[in-house]
Amino acid sequence: MSDSEDEAAFASADEGEEVNKPALPAASAASGKKEKANTKGAAQPGAGGATATTKTSSGDSATAGKGEQTKKGKGRQQQQKGKKKGKASSQPSPKEDSKTESDEKKASDVPQTAVKQSKSDEDVTPKTEATEKEQSVPQAKSDTSKSSQDKEKGKGDKSAGEDKTASKSDSTVSPSKSAEVVQSDNEPGTTTPKKERSAEKESVDNQKTVQAGEVRKGLGAEMSSPEGQDIPRELKDQATPKQDESAEKSSGGWGWGSWGTSILSAASSSVQTFTTQVGDGFTTIIDTMESSLGVPDPGELAQAKEVKEPEDEGKSASADGEKDTHPPQEKSSEGQKSSAMDKRVPDKDVKEKSEEKPEEQKEAESSSGNSWFSSWGVADLAKKVQDTGKTLATKGQTLMSEGFDAVENLAAGGIDVLETIGKKTYSTLSEHDPALRKTREFLSPKADKPNLSSVLREAKDQAEIQAEQEKENEEARKAHFGTLFDDYQGIAHLEALEMLSNQSEKKVHSLLNSLASEDLTAIKPVLIAIKEAFEVNEDDDDDADLAAKDQDFTSLVSQHLSELELGTAPDKLNKVHEMVKQWIVDFDANESHDSESVKNVHQRSIQSLAELTSKGVEQFHKAGELVLLERDTDKDCTERAHSLARLTGVLCHEVGNMATKFAGCLNKMAEQEESSDEITALVTNIYLEASNSSTYLQDAFQLLLPVLQQAALEHSINSRHQS
Amino acid sequence: MAAGPYNYSYIFKYIIIGDMGVGKSCLLHQFTEKKFMADCPHTIGVEFGTRIIEVASQKIKLQIWDTAGQERFRAVTRSYYRGAAGALMVYDITRRSTYNHLSSWLTDARNLTNPNTVIFLIGNKCDLDAQRDVTYEEAKQFAEENGLMFLECSAKTGENVEDAFLDTAKKIYQNIQDGSLDLNAAESGVQHKPATPRNPITTDQPPNKENCSC
Numbered sequence: 034m035s036d037s038e039d040e041a042a043f044a045s046a047d048e049g050e051e052v053n054k055p056a057l058p059a060a061s062a063a064s065g066k067k068e069k070a071n072t073k074g075a076a077q078p079g080a081g082g083a084t085a086t087t088k089t090s091s092g093d094s095a096t097a098g099k100g101e102q103t104k105k106g107k108g109r110q111q112q113q114k115g116k117k118k119g120k121a122s123s124q125p126s127p128k129e130d131s132k133t134e135s136d137e138k139k140a141s142d143v144p145q146t147a148v149k150q151s152k153s154d155e156d157v158t159p160k161t162e163a164t165e166k167e168q169s170v171p172q173a174k175s176d177t178s179k180s181s182q183d184k185e186k187g188k189g190d191k192s193a194g195e196d197k198t199a200s201k202s203d204s205t206v207s208p209s210k211s212a213e214v215v216q217s218d219n220e221p222g223t224t225t226p227k228k229e230r231s232a233e234k235e236s237v238d239n240q241k242t243v244q245a246g247e248v249r250k251g252l253g254a255e256m257s258s259p260e261g262q263d264i265p266r267e268l269k270d271q272a273t274p275k276q277d278e279s280a281e282k283s284s285g286g287w288g289w290g291s292w293g294t295s296i297l298s299a300a301s302s303s304v305q306t307f308t309t310q311v312g313d314g315f316t317t318i319i320d321t322m323e324s325s326l327g328v329p330d331p332g333e334l335a336q337a338k339e340v341k342e343p344e345d346e347g348k349s350a351s352a353d354g355e356k357d358t359h360p361p362q363e364k365s366s367e368g369q370k371s372s373a374m375d376k377r378v379p380d381k382d383v384k385e386k387s388e389e390k391p392e393e394q395k396e397a398e399s400s401s402g403n404s405w406f407s408s409w410g411v412a413d414l415a416k417k418v419q420d421t422g423k424t425l426a427t428k429g430q431t432l433m434s435e436g437f438d439a440v441e442n443l444a445a446g447g448i449d450v451l452e453t454i455g456k457k458t459y460s461t462l463s464e465h466d467p468a469l470r471k472t473r474e475f476l477s478p479k480a481d482k483p484n485l486s487s488v489l490r491e492a493k494d495q496a497e498i499q500a501e502q503e504k505e506n507e508e509a510r511k512a513h514f515g516t517l518f519d520d521y522q523g524i525a526h527l528e529a530l531e532m533l534s535n536q537s538e539k540k541v542h543s544l545l546n547s548l549a550s551e552d553l554t555a556i557k558p559v560l561i562a563i564k565e566a567f568e569v570n571e572d573d574d575d576d577a578d579l580a581a582k583d584q585d586f587t588s589l590v591s592q593h594l595s596e597l598e599l600g601t602a603p604d605k606l607n608k609v610h611e612m613v614k615q616w617i618v619d620f621d622a623n624e625s626h627d628s629e630s631v632k633n634v635h636q637r638s639i640q641s642l643a644e645l646t647s648k649g650v651e652q653f654h655k656a657g658e659l660v661l662l663e664r665d666t667d668k669d670c671t672e673r674a675h676s677l678a679r680l681t682g683v684l685c686h687e688v689g690n691m692a693t694k695f696a697g698c699l700n701k702m703a704e705q706e707e708s709s710d711e712i713t714a715l716v717t718n719i720y721l722e723a724s725n726s727s728t729y730l731q732d733a734f735q736l737l738l739p740v741l742q743q744a745a746l747e748h749s750i751n752s753r754h755q756s
Numbered sequence: 757m758a759a760g761p762y763n764y765s766y767i768f769k770y771i772i773i774g775d776m777g778v779g780k781s782c783l784l785h786q787f788t789e790k791k792f793m794a795d796c797p798h799t800i801g802v803e804f805g806t807r808i809i810e811v812a813s814q815k816i817k818l819q820i821w822d823t824a825g826q827e828r829f830r831a832v833t834r835s836y837y838r839g840a841a842g843a844l845m846v847y848d849i850t851r852r853s854t855y856n857h858l859s860s861w862l863t864d865a866r867n868l869t870n871p872n873t874v875i876f877l878i879g880n881k882c883d884l885d886a887q888r889d890v891t892y893e894e895a896k897q898f899a900e901e902n903g904l905m906f907l908e909c910s911a912k913t914g915e916n917v918e919d920a921f922l923d924t925a926k927k928i929y930q931n932i933q934d935g936s937l938d939l940n941a942a943e944s945g946v947q948h949k950p951a952t953p954r955n956p957i958t959t960d961q962p963p964n965k966e967n968c969s970c
Contacts, residue, residue, distance in 0.1 A: 503763075506763070522806070525804040525806075525819060525821070526804070529801070529802050529821070529836055532835050532836060532838060533832065533835050535835075536835040601800075654801070655800055658800060658801035658802075658829070658832045659800070659801075661831065661832055662828055662829065662831075662832065
């Protein structure tokens with residue numbers, strides 16, 4: 034909203050106050066019921082105030098006979114209302130602030146008169162009150178008339194401090210001059226009987242003031258509160274003038290007696306239209322149209338309602354008397370509930386007040402439309418109302434046209450109202466429940482639905498575990514004999530050798546079957562000799578190993594391979610052997626093994642074993658292939674078998690040597706380090722893998738048996754053919 | 757001993773066959789090492805190479821058997837065909853004789869492998885186009901007639917080498933997916949590793965138990 038608009042609204046609000054004031058005194062003069070009625074009436078116009086009104090009325094009725102308790106109740110209610118107001122008004126927009134100020138102003142004015150009254154006479158007639166108030170009102174007016182900004186400044190100070198402590202805003206501020214009295218009012222025990230009485234009245238007055246304030250506020254809240262600003266904006270052109278009028282009207286009760294009847298009348302009709310519109314807003318636009326259009330004349334309506342009103346109030350009053358158990362009307366039931374709630378929780382926090390706001394709104398919506406006129410039905414006011422009614426009749430027509438526009442705008446405004454309410458609901462909920470966590474929990478059963486953050490956390494944990502596992506796997510791979518053996522193609526060579534062996538075995542069987550018994554007996558010794566060579570190997574193993582504790586691996590391997598006469602060089606075997614040897618020499622030379630972790634040494638040992646083994650297997654594989662290729666040579670297969678057996682022995686011995694050397698390295702480290710248990714386990718593992726390695730080598734060797742037998746068979750067959 | 761850690765879910769066995777000097781070992785070296793081996797010694801019997809590739813987000817270990825091309829090894833190398841999932845049949849585009857021998861190699865491949873083995877024809881040394889002795893078209897036609905996949909590659913430049921190996925793997929994987937390749941069959945040439953695999957080929961026991969002669 035633009036500043037000018039703000040000011041306009043502000044001004045209207047102020048005017049409204051002034052106008053409103055007269056009405057309340059009049060009401061106060063009337064009987065308790067009437068007072069209630071009045072209160073109702075005053076409050077009803079303001080949508081926001083409706084709830085409060087209902088409450089108050091019930092409270093009043095109940096209080097009527099009770100005396101001090103009434104005071105208390107009223108006082109509390111006042112306080113609560115004040116709080117509500119304060120809250121409603123305390124919400125951020127400058128407009129609201131200004132209104133709060135105006136509220137305070139009013140309140141302060143009223144108490145003055147009230148105090149005077151109480152001092153002068155307990156049974157104050159409505160008129161005197163009214164006049165006194167009138168006097169006070171003009172003051173206020175003059176204040177107001179100076180300029181809205183002036184007011185803002187002057188009262189801004191007050192409101193600034195009081196906005197937050199909204200509960201005090203009414204009780205403390207409004208009585209400004211009679212502040213003590215009012216407060217004592219609220220705390221009956223401390224006040225003297227006289228004061229109490231006056232206080233009672235004051236409280237009533239205050240209440241009214243408050244109500245008037247509420248009305249205004251109700252208007253303000255709905256029409257120009259920050260959330261509701263959309264509406265005024267839309268209604269701008271047409272509605273702003275009306276707002277002024279409506280404001281006047283809403284507060285019309287105050288200026289009633291002598292001051293601006295015409296303004297009042299105009300205001301009353303427009304307020305009616307407007308408040309109903311705004312109040313009913315989105316829910317009952319049609320109702321609004323009826324009240325503004327369908328009802329021919331506000332004055333007539335007022336008269337017609339006069340008759341009904343007392344009844345209604347009587348009902349509600351009685352209902353109140355019956356402890357609010359039987360709501361006389363559906364509409365009032367809400368209000369009663371809320372009032373009951375208020376009673377239950379008299380000392381609400383600021384937050385709780387804010388919670389009440391939505392309720393107020395609801396009640397306002399439900400009751401504002403119909404019960405506006407009821408306020409005018411107060412017996413005392415009947416005549417005046419009638420008088421005004423005539424004026425209203427004329428004014429009403431002009432207003433009617435304006436009303437049309439307003440209604441039109443309302444359709445659009447309704448959506449904004451919805452939005453406003455939505456926002457308010459949210460803010461109310463979230464104020465109590467930050468981020469709506471509880472609400473969400475309540476609305477969505479948590480157990481079933483995994484929430485995103487936990488899922489993400491789980492995924493993260495899983496990824497970490499996986500990464501860790503992969504790392505471990507990688508580590509394990511480095512020290513896993515089988516894997517390393519595979520990496521060095523040991524397994525592939527073994528597999529190929531196996532295939533070769535299987536094929537040879539088949540060939541041997543088929544050759545043996547094809548041979549004549551004669552040839553068979555001739556070849557049999559050779560085959561048996563070869564087989565023996567393979568068997569002997571295992572027996573000889575230990576002796577050979579014992580004989581050469583620290584063998585010259587390179588020369589031995591070379592020797593045995595050359596005996597095979599297959600043209601293969603042990604390059605790869607020697608290379609691996611040299612590498613390992615060098616590593617161990619380096620290790621021994623290095624006194625401090627800080628650079629070498631136990632893990633690394635273990636990895637290195639397993640890796641060396643695997644490499645040597647795979648190269649050994651490869652050597653056997655090649656030997657097998659070549660044996661098959663070189664079938665035409667005269668080289669005795671039995672000799673080759675023995676050479677291969679010796680080679681196997683050398684290889685196996687070397688594996689054992691290597692394991693011992695690596696274990697020695699680890700044991701050396703164990704002396705320096707504390708983690709001897711871990712090292713023991715690793716040493717055990719090395720020996721285990723060494724035996725594994727020997728097994729592979731011997732398996733490879735055994736696979737050569739059919740190959741050699743096949744070679745021997747073919748050789749003998751060939752030689753026989755040749756011969 | 758604890759189960760060995762594996763980072764692949766399948767093993768495919770490949771066998772590379774073809775005349776001596778067509779560049780089988782160089783192709784393998786190019787594929788596994790991404791390098792060209794200038795003076796490659798004659799292969800004795802069979803050599804091996806491995807590389808883990810990814811097909812359809814499955815890690816597959818290619819176990820490649822690079823056989824000797826010399827005629828004298830033919831008897832030995834024939835025993836290695838068994839259980840190959842893929843066979844790369846290589847000829848030299850600059851030497852027609854290597855192309856002419858293809859039918860012989862193809863016969864071996866057909867007879868010694870299972871029917872689902874993917875046979876991929878590779879015309880190597882396509883970097884030597886000036887000395888070309890076999891046209892792409894006739895080789896392509898030969899491949900189509902025999903239901904082979906075909907590419908011309910260069911182990912020297914690496915051109916198409918990767919594709920030849922990967923396309924073969926994709927085809928094998930596809931055969932597994934559509935069920936035409938039975939993983940449980942002894943000769944499928946494919947080993948499936950469970951997620952937390954065990955050592956497939958006997959680390960601890962004597963290796964003889966597999967492929968008993970029959």
